[in-house]
Amino acid sequence: MQNEEPIKDANELLEKLENLHPSDIAYSLRKIENESVDDFFYVLKTIPDELLGEVLLELPDNLREAAYTELSIQRLTDAVDLLESDDATDIIQEIEEIDIEKAKEIYDGLEEEDKKDIEWLKRYEEDEAGAYMQTELFSAKLNETVGESIQRLKTAKANDELINIHQVFVVNEEKSLIASISLEDLIIFDFDKTYEEILNQADEFKYKPFKVSDNTHIDEVAKQVEQYDLNVVAVVGYQDMLMGRITSDDILDVIEQNATEQMYQLAGVNEGFEHEDNLITTAKKRAIWLFLNLGTAILASLVIGLFDQTIQAYVALAILMPIVASMGGNAGTQTLAVMVRQLALGDIELENAKDAVKKEVFISLVNGLLFAIIMGIIAWIWFDEKLLGLVIALSMVVNLFSAGFFGASIPLVLKKFNIDPAVGSTVLLTTVTDIVGFFSFLMLAKVILL
Amino acid sequence: MQNEEPIKDANELLEKLENLHPSDIAYSLRKIENESVDDFFYVLKTIPDELLGEVLLELPDNLREAAYTELSIQRLTDAVDLLESDDATDIIQEIEEIDIEKAKEIYDGLEEEDKKDIEWLKRYEEDEAGAYMQTELFSAKLNETVGESIQRLKTAKANDELINIHQVFVVNEEKSLIASISLEDLIIFDFDKTYEEILNQADEFKYKPFKVSDNTHIDEVAKQVEQYDLNVVAVVGYQDMLMGRITSDDILDVIEQNATEQMYQLAGVNEGFEHEDNLITTAKKRAIWLFLNLGTAILASLVIGLFDQTIQAYVALAILMPIVASMGGNAGTQTLAVMVRQLALGDIELENAKDAVKKEVFISLVNGLLFAIIMGIIAWIWFDEKLLGLVIALSMVVNLFSAGFFGASIPLVLKKFNIDPAVGSTVLLTTVTDIVGFFSFLMLAKVILL
Known part of the structure; x- marks a missing residue:
């Protein structure tokens, strides 16, 4: 059976190397590195050439970079020499980013044919088929x-x-x-x-x-x-x-990676900067999305500001208003996740997009009515004011409808303009649901209650 | 080259059948069905047995169900007979859900050996390896x-x-x-x-x-x-x-499906009910998550209600308070997405969870300080009140810190109790960031401003 417990002792790992898959060796090395960095390098320096390259490829980015720095040019050359062309190219390019001189010396030590392959593969952009291909075939x-x-x-x-x-x-x-x-x-x-x-x-x-x-x-x-x-x-x-x-x-890795990116984009996270050693860089990248969100939130606040006198007259409005925005935001997020994912999987295409929007609008109207009734009754009882119940009920319908409509439309419009529907759609949607939520609620209150 | 334009004419499709992959035939059939349901059934009834089963498998759920109803027992039996055991079992089980009598007659018409295989495969739960295996092998x-x-x-x-x-x-x-x-x-x-x-x-x-x-x-x-x-x-x-x-x-399908489920769960969508023909069922399932969110929102409102007099005295608080909650919610969502995904991919495990929590807390503190300064200055200028700037700045730090801490901890705690970290974590997190956001802001305002 595979997936046994990781071996945490350096010498024991070295003894059992030949029975282990490179992926298991890498997994054990992660555990060993947690305990002792010296042991980690000791194993790396000792394992045979034909395993070293494969093991390096399976290590997490930060450990692989440490290995590039620590291992000698000779060892790295021997390891790269035994890899398939696509993997060899990846490693050479990664070493280039850390130490361009070292990368060059390793490259110079390779066989002529490997050099040619690597030179060729390096031409491709990282998202082109050529960058993923191996030239070794039958x-x-x-x-x-x-x-x-x-x-x-x-x-x-x-x-x-x-x-x-x-x-x-x-x-x-x-x-x-x-x-x-x-x-x-x-x-x-x-x-x-x-x-x-x-x-x-x-x-x-x-x-x-x-x-x-x-x-x-x-x-x-x-x-x-x-x-x-x-x-x-x-x-x-x-x-x-x-x-x-x-x-x-x-391809499996590509699909897994794409799914991760999509999830991250919807949450306002930049996948490429999540594995940085420098946490300040990661924080900065996340701050960009938070900054956009702050803009949205301030816009929403400006809307609330229009009704400051209404709120002062009826403080219950301040208490209830986050509910409308929050429900709209959530219903919109549901729609958004479904649209973004089904666009990515090809289940929804621009041609049949109308049906998808209709479906989402229908669902959001049904739930808008449901929660209008629930929240209307709650508000009525809570503040003993029938009209307040009516205000929040009407506002709930308006906001859930627009959440459904915009949650479905925003990704489609982005896609139409050839922008990845996952990127930025959450911020755009929040802007809509916040503004529509606060405005509809407070405006209805001003008209009906005052 | 594959992926040519879909053929939208029934007879043209039938002529070119033998050059096409079942997946392309299914794609063309989707387009044909959009134009004319009759043409769709006409093609299905006419294509040869050895293609029918494979094509059925590639159709979307609703079209496949329509085909089960429309096609004769004889045609379905012949098609199922030529499929591999796992696919044959899937189809028989799907027909059972629509018409148990028809499924039985199809089953009875199969060869003895196929029957045995199907009987065996039907025993497995849908997430067991046995349910995915094909018995045909060398x-x-x-x-x-x-x-x-x-x-x-x-x-x-x-x-x-x-x-x-x-x-x-x-x-x-x-x-x-x-x-x-x-x-x-x-x-x-x-x-x-x-x-x-x-x-x-x-x-x-x-x-x-x-x-x-x-x-x-x-x-x-x-x-x-x-x-x-x-x-x-x-x-x-x-x-x-x-x-x-x-x-x-x-396995590729499993991975794609799991990623979809995870995205949906984070957004409060139940993947299994998204492809229902009956939209009311889909709406109901989404309503359950919205209902939980309503509970959270009402809790947050109760917290605001504690400070009604403070708000009445300072209406600027009502205007600014959604900003704190919104920023906390967004920062928390970033952390949550990263944690849930990395737990799923095995990049974070319970053993090294402490490091992950530390990382997230650090990032959220850095961004908490950044946005405290930005928002503090904005509030100060906007309402010409230095202390209001101080209140929102302090509250921003508190809320972003707790967003990072709880965004990282909630999935870990769920995982510890063997609950899928993606399920319910968004609602739990929103509860925390809303309550901490509103409470810290209004409490600080009460203490500092009044």
Whole structure:
């Protein structure tokens, strides 16, 4: 069984290394580092090259950075040399951010072919498919026999050059991707046949490869992997030239990361700055959102200020007014979360957006009426004033309606303008529900009560 | 390239069916249904059996239910018969919810072996690994040669009984799972060797299978798949008997679903009731959370009520008081989102929780001081009253501090009591930030200003 208790003793961990998955080693190292930083570095310096790179990749950012500083150029070079191209590139780029000289020396120590791959992969923006692809893959030419290609696979595997192979990518003379044949099909073929023969006999669409262009946005790649239940996507460049592949484990991380970002954005948190060592930086980034919220809150206060005499005449209004704003804010948040998420998942699209808005408005009206009655009666009894109950009831309907309408519309409008619907929509919505909440309540009170 | 424009014409779609992925057919069907329900049923009734089941699975819930009602027992039986066991079970169970008689007749029409599988899979709770596994897999016995097993794979694939095969699961005489060998290794072996010979020559841990027990919670399975970058997990029962496998595409859905649930829970939305056809049901479920929030808001109002004379004397207090509560609520929401998400991802655990709380308290104090200064000056100038600035500044520090402290602690306490930290934590936090916000502001005002 996996997921055993972490090993907290440095020497015990080193002894058991070979039975452990790099992810488990990294987990144990986190525990060891908690107890003693020296032990942490001792293990890192002692574990074999073929594990070091994989373990580094599984460590949290701050520990990985510490390791980059502490480990020698030679050790880092050996570790990077054994990684797949995408991971090697990530590590080199991370070291560059800390110590550009060290990164350069490590890079210089790599094999020529690895250098070329890394140079190429570094060109991509971090959200492009190319930045996620590994260049190591199993490909075959049309005129090759299955047996010949398997012989190459055997050699590559013996040299630890290829792992995680699920299919052979068939390319033509120009290296354009023609077909993708999964190993489950390959293994039952006649090994003496050429790929050309196999493809000619097969149904045209049977081995059609799933592919994306190297500059495709990674979120789009993730959508395709999800939609078509893929294990691997081929990445192609100019004229469909096969460049690399992206595996589902990378996509899983992308999906998890995107969900985190969305949750954070709705809460006014900038995901990218949450793992900073310097807490002041994290605090600053959060302060930006709080600052926007302060603006909203002051606007709401200005609205209240318009009715200062009404409040002075009826102090019950000051007591009750946060209820209306709070209920509107909450109902709006419900709608917002549903809209943002369903837009992200593709369950709602701009075309059928009208139905979604109608649905949300209907729900908010139903609940507006429900809570109008409840809160109307409570206010009436509490302050023994029937009209006050009427004021809060009417205001509840108005505010929950606008919460539903704007909670549904704001993300759609943002999306229409190609802005991420999760970003800023909470602040915009709060502005609406606060202002509508306070204004409707106090205005109705002024008209009805005074 | 995938993801072409959806085909909106029924006959055109039927013509091009064989070139399309079931997921694309389902997408086109959604568009067709938007235009004409008749055309939607026409396509469904006409597409071949081997596609029907897969297409049904990709349709949104409401369209799938419509299809269950409209399609004949014979068509549904033929479609279910061709699905993998886990999908077949899902469909049978969904039809049971609509029409138990129809479900029974479909079940009766299936092959004996499928019936047994479905009966077995139906036993599992919906969040158990067993409910997600498919029983179709490629296994081999120890004394079998690789070649013999591949011959069986060939037959099974020719009969369309197996797809998506990535490894062979090796079992002993008692059907206990011994090893998992990926096809990339298998394909380069000597096909005349038995599995026993191969395993005896290999390193003890090389083919150690990743496995979970059939009653493992699916979230735990998802965690392992993520942690170890797996494509497939074996599911075992009593004495490690091999029962089925779970593939990474199912795990991807689990992860996406969990993220959605978490976002919804934080916003007070019950994910399970968001896709109801009956909007009143959705409204009711959301009303429960709004009701809890109303309780919180009334508590906050009671606190304000304690200071009615103070407010009457100083109406500026009524104008400013929502600012303190709003800032506290927002800062708390930031902390809450970070804590809930990092607890879910395993980045924060109960052991290192103290550090996380410290971090959040530090950040909230920094921002508390920042906004105390900003808001203190604004209030001072706005109402030309130095002491009012002091009151709101002090109150801002108190409230942002408690927002950070409780925003970090509430999810941890919930987790400690084995309650999902996302559920209810928003309402609990709002209660704290509202009450602390209003009380600290009005109490300080009473003491300092009057």
